[in-house]
Each structure stands twice: as structure tokens, then as C-alpha cells.
Amino acid sequence: MRIVAIHNIESGVGKTSTAVNLAWIAAKNGLRTLLWDLNTQAEAGLLLGATSNPNRRMVNVLAGRVTLADQIITSDYDNLAVVPGRWAYRNLEQLINGAADSMRVVKALLKPLADDYDLVVLDSPADEPKLVDSVISAADLVLVPLIPGPEALAGWQQVQDISKTCQVSPDQVLPFLNMIDYRISLHRQWLELPPTALPQLLVSYIPFTNAVERMSVTRRPVAEHDGGDLAADAYQGLWQELNQHLP
Numbered sequence: 611m612r613i614v615a616i617h618n619i620e621s622g623v624g625k626t627s628t629a630v631n632l633a634w635i636a637a638k639n640g641l642r643t644l645l646w647d648l649n650t651q652a653e654a655g656l657l658l659g660a661t662s663n664p665n666r667r668m669v670n671v672l673a674g675r676v677t678l679a680d681q682i683i684t685s686d687y688d689n690l691a692v693v694p695g696r697w698a699y700r701n702l703e704q705l706i707n708g709a710a711d712s713m714r715v716v717k718a719l720l721k722p723l724a725d726d727y728d729l730v731v732l733d734s735p736a737d738e739p740k741l742v743d744s745v746i747s748a749a750d751l752v753l754v755p756l757i758p759g760p761e762a763l764a765g766w767q768q769v770q771d772i773s774k775t776c777q778v779s780p781d782q783v784l785p786f787l788n789m790i791d792y793r794i795s796l797h798r799q800w801l802e803l804p805p806t807a808l809p810q811l812l813v814s815y816i817p818f819t820n821a822v823e824r825m826s827v828t829r830r831p832v833a834e835h836d837g838g839d840l841a842a843d844a845y846q847g848l849w850q851e852l853n854q855h856l857p
């Protein structure tokens with residue numbers, strides 16, 4: 611089982627959109643895939659049309675009374691299961707804080723599922739520090755969506771600092787550009803000559819397209835409702851490039 615986390619401390623940069631589309635592509639390629647949404651807003655499950663609720667409480671998972679498996683729901687897609695976001699995740703930060711080895715909580719919860727899934731995609735929250743540490747520590751790769759601009763560099767620096775704390779090697783932390791709008795000169799500049807602070811920047815990037823935004827209406831991955839969309843192709847490219855880095 612390999613684990614990919616999508617993280618950026620900045621909100622609204624495309625973590626959930628990326629997590630959903632990559633998980634869907636992985637599943638389509640035959641990998642038994644689990645998408646774990648660690649946010650309070652439960653966006654990821656909604657974007658997959660997965661609306662049912664697990665009947666076990668997350669607090670019981672942490673307490674070891676039930677396993678993470680009890681939180682898993684199926685999606686409309688073969689090979690793709692989901693642990694939906696829960697309002698309860700607002701308490702998770704606190705609970706993890708109290709755990710003996712807080713950095714290892716996420717990895718420990720996933721361990722019993724190691725034979726059941728080939729790939730786990732973690733849709734990380736932006737700003738729950740302990741939970742984020744635990745997510746990053748569990749990951750084989752951390753994928754970081756960045757929208758060109760000064761905030762991106764600040765966010766990138768923070769991800770690097772967190773990764774260092776979590777003892778994740780720098781080559782496991784991969785930034786890529788998202789919401790690229792060719793009409794914006796800064797976006798074109800970053801594509802042509804990426805900032806020197808981003809030596810590991812992936813070649814793949816995701817353009818800004820209406821089809822990605824429409825996922826919240828269609829509640830389907832972008833290629834399911836608009837297969838010819840530029841972003842649908844771009845997520846494929848990102849998935850292929852990501853695969854070259856997976857252990």
C-alpha cells in the first residue's frame with residue numbers, strides 16, 4: 611500500500627480537486643484505491659457523489675474501539691472507496707494531540723488496511739497542525755498544489771518546514787502548479803521559468819478550467835463529465851508523473 615498526501619497550508623488551492631481526480635484515475639487504472647478526506651467539510655466524498663455516512667464515530671476509531679475500516683463507504687466507481695470528511699475532525703486535532711505518538715496516528719490507523727488497498731490518497735486539511743504532521747508523516751509522497759504568486763512560495767516554505775519536522779525526505783515532497791490561466795503573465799512566467807525556490811517542481815500542471823469548478827455541481831470527477839477537458843488530460847499527466855516518483 612502506497613500513500614500519497616495532498617497538502618498545502620493555504621486554503622482553496624486545489625487539494626481536494628486533485629485528490630478526487632487522482633484517486634479516480636488510480637482506481638480506473640485498476641488500483642484498489644482509498645480516498646481519505648481528513649477535512650471537516652466532507653468535500654471529497656461529495657465530489658464523488660458519495661453521500662452516505664459511516665455510522666461509527668471517528669472518536670471511537672482513535673480510541674481503538676472500532677477500526678478505520680468502519681469509516682469506509684463505497685463510491686459509484688469500481689476500486690474506489692472513501693473515508694468521508696466528518697465534522698468530528700475538528701476534534702481530531704485535539705485527540706491526536708493527546709495521543710502517545712501523535713505523528714504516527716494516521717499511519718497506524720491505515721496499517722490494518724495494508725492488504726486491502728494498493729493506494730491511499732489523503733486529502734489533508736490546510737491548518738490543523740497536529741493532524742497535518744500525522745498526515746505528512748504517513749505519506750510516501752506529498753503532492754503540493756501551488757497557484758503562482760507570492761503566497762505560493764510562503765506556503766511551499768511551510769510545507770518544507772513541516773516535512774523536515776516529520777522526517778520526510780525533500781525528494782518525497784513534490785510541488786505542482788494548479789489553476790494555470792494562460793492570460794495571466796505571472797502564470798506564463800512560472801511555467802516558462804519556475805522560481806528557483808521550486809527545484810522539484812513537477813513538469814505537469816493543471817490549467818484553470820470551468821470543468822473542474824463544475825465538479826461541485828455534477829458531483830463527478832472531471833473526466834466523467836467532460837472527458838475532453840484540458841484539466842482532465844492534465845490530471846492524467848500528473849498521475850503518470852507522480853507514478854515515476856512512487857516507491
Ligand SMILES: Nc1ncnc2c1ncn2[C@@H]1O[C@H](COP(=O)(O)OP(=O)(O)OP(=O)(O)O)[C@@H](O)[C@H]1O
Binds near residue numbers: 623625825
Ligand atoms: N484547475 C482548476 N480549475 C478551475 N477551478 C479549480 C481548479 N482547481 C480547483 N479549482 C476550484 O477552486 C476551488 C478550491 O479548490 P479545492 O476545494 O480543491 O481546494 P482545497 O485546497 O481543497 O481547499 P480547502 O483548503 O478549502 O479544502 C474549488 O471551487 C475548485 O472547483
Ligand SMILES: [Mg+2]
Binds near residue numbers: 625627649653
Ligand atoms: Mg479541500
